[in-house]
Amino acid sequence: MTDQDWQVARVEDLDRFGPNDEGTLWRPVRRRFDVRAFGVNAWTGAQPGDRVIEKHREPDGPEELYVVLSGRATFELGEEEQDAPAGTLVFVRAGTVRGAVAAEPETTILAVGAKAGELFEPSLWEEWYLADGYRRRGDLDRARSLMDDLVARAPDVWQAHYNRACFESLAGNTDEALDALRRAAELNPEEVKRFMPTDSDLDPIRNDSRFAELVG
Amino acid sequence: MSEEPKWAIARIDEIEARDTWIPVREHLGIHAFGINAYRPRDNGEIINDHTEAGSGQEELYIVLDGRATFELDGEEIDAPAGTLVFARPESQRKASGDATVLVIGAAPGEAYAAIDWGASWPFHRESLTAYGEHRYADALAAVKQGLAANPDHAGLNYNYACFATLAGETGDRTFEHLRRAVELFPPFRAQAREDEDFASVRDDERFEEALR
Numbered sequence: 120m121t122d123q124d125w126q127v128a129r130v131e132d133l134d135r136f137g138p139n140d141e142g143t144l145w146r147p148v149r150r151r152f153d154v155r156a157f158g159v160n161a162w163t164g165a166q167p168g169d170r171v172i173e174k175h176r177e178p179d180g181p182e183e184l185y186v187v188l189s190g191r192a193t194f195e196l197g198e199e200e201q202d203a204p205a206g207t208l209v210f211v212r213a214g215t216v217r218g219a220v221a222a223e224p225e226t227t228i229l230a231v232g233a234k235a236g237e238l239f240e241p242s243l244w245e246e247w248y249l250a251d252g253y254r255r256r257g258d259l260d261r262a263r264s265l266m267d268d269l270v271a272r273a274p275d276v277w278q279a280h281y282n283r284a285c286f287e288s289l290a291g292n293t294d295e296a297l298d299a300l301r302r303a304a305e306l307n308p309e310e311v312k313r314f315m316p317t318d319s320d321l322d323p324i325r326n327d328s329r330f331a332e333l334v335g
Numbered sequence: 336m337s338e339e340p341k342w343a344i345a346r347i348d349e350i351e352a353r354d355t356w357i358p359v360r361e362h363l364g365i366h367a368f369g370i371n372a373y374r375p376r377d378n379g380e381i382i383n384d385h386t387e388a389g390s391g392q393e394e395l396y397i398v399l400d401g402r403a404t405f406e407l408d409g410e411e412i413d414a415p416a417g418t419l420v421f422a423r424p425e426s427q428r429k430a431s432g433d434a435t436v437l438v439i440g441a442a443p444g445e446a447y448a449a450i451d452w453g454a455s456w457p458f459h460r461e462s463l464t465a466y467g468e469h470r471y472a473d474a475l476a477a478v479k480q481g482l483a484a485n486p487d488h489a490g491l492n493y494n495y496a497c498f499a500t501l502a503g504e505t506g507d508r509t510f511e512h513l514r515r516a517v518e519l520f521p522p523f524r525a526q527a528r529e530d531e532d533f534a535s536v537r538d539d540e541r542f543e544e545a546l547r
Contacts, residue, residue, distance in 0.1 A: 123408075124407075124408060124422065124423040124425050124426035125407040125408060125420065125421060125422045125423065125426045125428065126420075126421045127405075127407075127412050127414070127418065127419065127420050127421075128418075128419045128421075129417055129418055129419070130417040130418075130419060131417055148395075148419065152395070152419075152421035154393060154395065154421065155393060155443035155444075156368070156392065156393045156440075156441035156442055156443040156447075157367070157368045157439065157441050157447075159395060159439065181367060182365065182366065182367045184363070184365060184370060186397070186399075186437065188397070188399070188417065189417070194344070196341075196342045196344075197341060197342070201344055203344070204346075206346055206347045206348060206399065206400070207344065207345070207346050207347075208344070208345050208346075208347060208359060208363065209342065209343075209344045210342060210343045210344075210363040210364070210365055211341070211342040212339065212340075212341050212342065214341075215341040215342055217342070229397065231368065231370070231439055232367070233367035233368050233441065233447065234367055235366035235367040235446075235447070236366070236367075236446050237446055238444060238445065238446060239441065239443065
């Protein structure tokens with residue numbers, strides 16, 4: 120944070136969180152500059168085949184503009200695929216499936232999003248992405264602390280409890296993990312039951328009898 | 336019922352430019368934030384010297400290719416391709432060089448709204464050329480032509496008021512156009528208060544009336 124009215128950064132110098140299991144690197148931009156009027160982040164696939172933009176639909180979400188800053192991406196848009204070299208702009212309305220995979224090394228895409236006709240509020244997914252980023256860097260305590268804060272601020276958001284469960288599980292805190300998982304399942308049983316069976320973060324607590332009860 | 340397409344794709348160098356302005360937002364049909372791109376003018380200027388105090392917009396600039404030099408609150412910053420510049424509304428900013436600069440903007444605490452120029456662009460363009468050369472009567476004439484074709488275009492109504500004021504035409508009709516502009520596009524209310532074009536009528540009670 121700075122009280123200067125302007126800030127400068129090079130894309131190459133932006134933080135890199137990850138890669139996640141699909142090869143995606145998150146490069147925070149909104150957080151970096153404290154942008155308050157729209158969401159904006161950059162994503163990088165270091166190698167061809169790495170996913171740059173996760174496949175998702177934004178069911179009641181923002182409209183999003185993607186700008187290929189470097190490299191070359193293959194966009195998935197609905198049922199179609201589109202080649203997108205650097206300098207390509209892709210605009211997608213909410214509710215449409217979209218994703219992007221790197222076709223060349225160091226493919227970086229800027230993603231800008233906001234909801235038309237509404238006041239902008241930062242998306243909460245940034246919170247658990249940040250926490251997971253710290254976890255992948257080996258700072259599990261920071262990940263747990265971030266999720267504790269989020270659960271306090273946003274107690275009705277199932278992902279906050281679910282991610283807290285994951286980090287507590289990895290930390291060996293079985294009771295806390297199961298408690299958090301239970302609260303997540305109460306908020307969104309469908310999504311929680313979808314993730315639980317294959318989420319390796321939950322392996323440490325998978326054999327607890329209480330875990331089986333939650334899946335049931 | 337017409338439905339907007341679910342997605343749109345464009346190469347930046349394939350979007351029909353309006354002189355050195357590439358109207359990205361209008362081309363792609365974006366409603367949630369502003370986005371445009373700019374190429375250098377003959378004098379090397381890419382982003383003119385300005386603040387966004389009138390609009391209250393935060394802006395994120397991205398140098399897409401080439402190399403630019405930004406001046407931010409008096410400080411000179413080298414900005415090769417891959418440089419991001421974030422500016423709060425109060426910041427004085429300009430950029431020059433040989434680069435394509437993308438700009439994303441919106442005002443925090445407001446739902447974003449924008450003006451599409453569409454068919455009014457040629458009239459607007461002509462008026463801007465005249466305005467730049469201080470030929471305010473000619474600028475007004477171009478706007479009047481545009482309004483004949485599109486009387487409810489918010490931007491044309493606003494510019495009528497600006498150019499008429501600068502040309503010394505401060506009859507009631509001028510303020511009627513300002514009132515209509517604000518009615519059609521409320522963000523013009525705050526913009527008019529900061530707009531130097533209205534300096535000579537700022538104390539006229541009809542000015543404040545028009546902005547109510």
